[in-house]
Amino acid sequence: MLLYKTKIALVDDHPIVVEGLEKILATVEHIEVVGHFFNGKDLLSFLDHHTVDVILQDITLPDINGIELCKTIKLHFPKTTVLALSHHHNRKIIMDMLNSGANGYLLKNISRNELVGCISAAVKGEITFSQDVKEIIASPQLSTDQTAVRLTSREKEVLELIASGKTTLEIAGQLHISRFTVESHRKNLLQKFEAKNVAELIRIATANSLL
Template structure:
């Protein structure tokens, strides 16, 4: 076996998909498929003793969610490259898997050329998507379609100070208000922007050019 070959594992709950990918990749000079696994437990067990450089991972598995499995693999085996190969087209799933450490996301109808390209990009440390996934990501999300909320002058003031990373205590001292009043404004801002935390609040306000 050549040392420059990527030892590749395929994780999919459909044996026919595993066999199809094995056949597709068998003539690739830089890839050696070390096995096909039909659930998360099997690949996690194999990783404890076997060497793997690249995992082609489906999102829908019988025993665990592929997004969670990706996160678990990357926590334990940081050098392993994970590429998602799935039929799931929800933008939120694509984004979450990349946040969980995946190096790319392809749909199962992708061509061999697209898969080759994504593998090459992932090896270089880049993140790569198939053409259809790029189109999904380019569409505005629900949050981006929501009109910018109307803010009072005080809320705009506090929002800018929050974006600067200042605490409620510090903001209260600057504006001669109690920290409790600032916390109330924070909660109101989260509700107005329909977000869950300060990080999302700042991202949403940035997208709507409020800074």
Template sequence: MFDTVRKTRIIIIDDHPLVSAGLESLLAREEDFEVIGTFASGLAGLAFLAQNQADIVILDISLPDVNGVDLCLKIKSLLPQCDVLALSNHTERMLMMQMLQNGASGYLLKNAPIDEIINGIKDCLKGEMAFSKEVKAIMLKPSVNELGTRPKITKREKQILKLIEEGKTTVAMADLLFVSPLTIETHRRNLMQKFGVKNALELIKISREQLLL
């Protein structure tokens, strides 16, 4: 009777079918890898992980139902030994750092060569951090507005962020939310203080970078 080597169990969480299918096909060529699930939503992937053991989760950041940065933390809380490898189009250094702070074992860009993706997975299995070449270059250049962690904002503040993005005036926001203009201005001021910005344009820019909008 021959001993069989257990394959590395991988799941893919990405809402782009072409990306998931292409990646699954790519990994199928590696005899030591086994894709045990692909999911278009973060919550579906998390539910699967609650019932099944995986060695590596290849995770997109922009998902339809949950922020990939937050999902990474949930996965690591559920399965501490499982490596989370970000595979994304986002090139903001701040997001990369937040993924690492939440337990990710690496960050690859979707435009990375095939061998970088395969080698990234193998690096994770060896206990090493995995970065594509472009990510390494970005990591060496902190952005001016980089924050160590994302500010915690309330549900109401997130509503106001969205309305600011839509170009609504203070009075219009007050009418929509059934509060006084003074209350809106207080929330607006608190948001600017939390993000360390001076105007609405900077506030919207950094909120988008942090996937809060």
């Protein structure tokens, strides 16, 4: 009697993460990785023509917010299990992902055995979490001021223009403010999001549904 293998698709924009996951899951007898993708669009195209039992997906992707991707998957492929696999440990992001229909949330520091166990639990219909996520959910909820990045209307404008690729001088001209004021807003945004550079700033803001 042939063993049915759980068909898994991987979605992460970091090739080294995908390669590592493929190597780990290749050692599990009852799991088969049927595809890996670096963006949401390619995954959705694949799902149109292939059966996938479980999707392991990152939150931050180059073309679509992972939360929105999960909603789309659940809308068009409701029987497919979606597990978030991310380094984002913000409670709001975890809850937003679950509210979008995800079957679980795992942090990328998860061990091989825990990962396999969570996949198996999700296939059985359980909502599953890695141990660190369980602790985040179980901990007392902080106030909104502590959990969410709060932006002024001007900071939101600057953030959106930065994300659109505008330079400091272009932003200054469009908003009729000095370039020094724009630079001040830029520094404040990096500090608020604890981002090392603009690319990371955009990724985190997108993950928090602020872009």
